[in-house]
Amino acid sequence: MYENLKTQNIDNIADFIDLRSDTVTKPDAQLREVMAAADVGDDVYGDDPNVNALQQEMADKLGKEAGLFLPSSTQSNLVAMLTHNARGDEILVGRKYHIFKYEAGGAAVLGGLTYDPLPVQEDGGLNPDDIHAAIKPDDTHFPNSKTLVLENTNSGQAISMERTKAAIDAGRAHNLNVHLDGARMFNACVKLGVDATTMADPFDSINICLSKGLGAPVGAVLVGSNDFIKQAQRWRKMLGGGMRQAGIIAAAGRFALHNYVDDLAEDHRRTKALADALNETGRYDVTYQDNQTNMLFVHFDKERAKKLGAHMRDHKIIVSAGTESRIVLHRNIDDNQLDQIISAFKSFNG
The missing domain is CATH 3.40.640.10 (Type I PLP-dependent aspartate aminotransferase-like (Major domain))
Incomplete structure (x- = not known):
């Protein structure tokens, strides 16, 4: 699960969509105001x-x-x-x-x-x-x-x-x-x-x-x-x-x-949408069960996993590109970014 989680040679990580974990979320302006006060x-x-x-x-x-x-x-x-x-x-x-x-x-x-x-x-x-x-x-x-x-x-x-x-x-x-x-x-x-x-x-x-x-x-x-x-x-x-x-x-x-608790339902909805999109391609081995929340898993051999990591970085997306790639949706990902993620997966031919 924790394979290849550390970013390599990414200086402008704030410009990337990060799917490694929900621990990568950054506080928004409202939360920063609460902290400052x-x-x-x-x-x-x-x-x-x-x-x-x-x-x-x-x-x-x-x-x-x-x-x-x-x-x-x-x-x-x-x-x-x-x-x-x-x-x-x-x-x-x-x-x-x-x-x-x-x-x-x-x-x-x-x-x-x-x-x-x-x-x-x-x-x-x-x-x-x-x-x-x-x-x-x-x-x-x-x-x-x-x-x-x-x-x-x-x-x-x-x-x-x-x-x-x-x-x-x-x-x-x-x-x-x-x-x-x-x-x-x-x-x-x-x-x-x-x-x-x-x-x-x-x-x-x-x-x-x-x-x-x-x-x-x-x-x-x-x-x-x-x-x-x-x-x-x-x-x-x-x-x-x-x-x-x-x-x-x-x-x-x-x-x-x-x-923020009620917002978790949106993470779950987007996770299911991503799982459905990957399954529709017929090119991914996806683990997503009915009781899944904000995570799904995609399985690769080592060579294909390495190629996926590079491909997703080219599309400004960070994934844990291991043989079992854990994809985690979180509150910093909206529907427009979900569309970018789906498009990047669909364009991968490795």
Whole structure:
């Protein structure tokens, strides 16, 4: 997924349409005004009004008691794992999930935790039978199975509440903590027509990223009970995540939370339109399932992938031109740019 993501020899990247990720979004003039006008204080002392408001507003929206603002989703997930577990405990997690595959093994390296990666099903969820089978016996030879991590969305797929609840019930049967890496949870809410409180309700903790589909420049919020967040705050400090006048970026997160969630439906619409257009050519191997949100995947051999990258750059478009090219639509792409993207794909003959 992360093949060839770094740009090479592109000096004027602002002139390009960027399809690598929804993390590439840039704040518009309105969001910059909000940031410039933000009231600030020292958040390590708990004095930043925008950070305090963002934390509580996110907690309220997800039906939890408290929230904690962190620099990134990676740190948010790590703090959650350190809070839920003790050294030597085990995390059950999908093999393709971000917390296991794309966060540098942080929970193992920094927390002394172990992972048991489980198969991810075609819809992006976990099979309850796999969860039951992964629980370790109470025996000194084994780690303590302590926390179940789910993800929504996974590879852009919105996982149904039915699938999610079945996995959670399996975890609860063994007294596991249950954490949701909901970096793109609002994409799932919009796609499934489920409000955020309902989706978050069965989880002990949830990570929400502000700098993906929501379009804020920096940050994530971890939510949970008051006691959980109090412990998490200590881990954030230990990991270097305590920020000072962070209200400048928290204000952007607040604005995005209140104004940009409904816009995600437009990203989903454009993603489907692109998938349909690529399939109509008959020349692309496209992965786009019914529960897809703002991502699709196009598969190539290495030589053709390399040619595609060069072709798209010639058309002022950046893609992750690997053997599995992840195409991500986001709030910086409008219908006119979508037409440019479709035209560039159609003109590729490599």
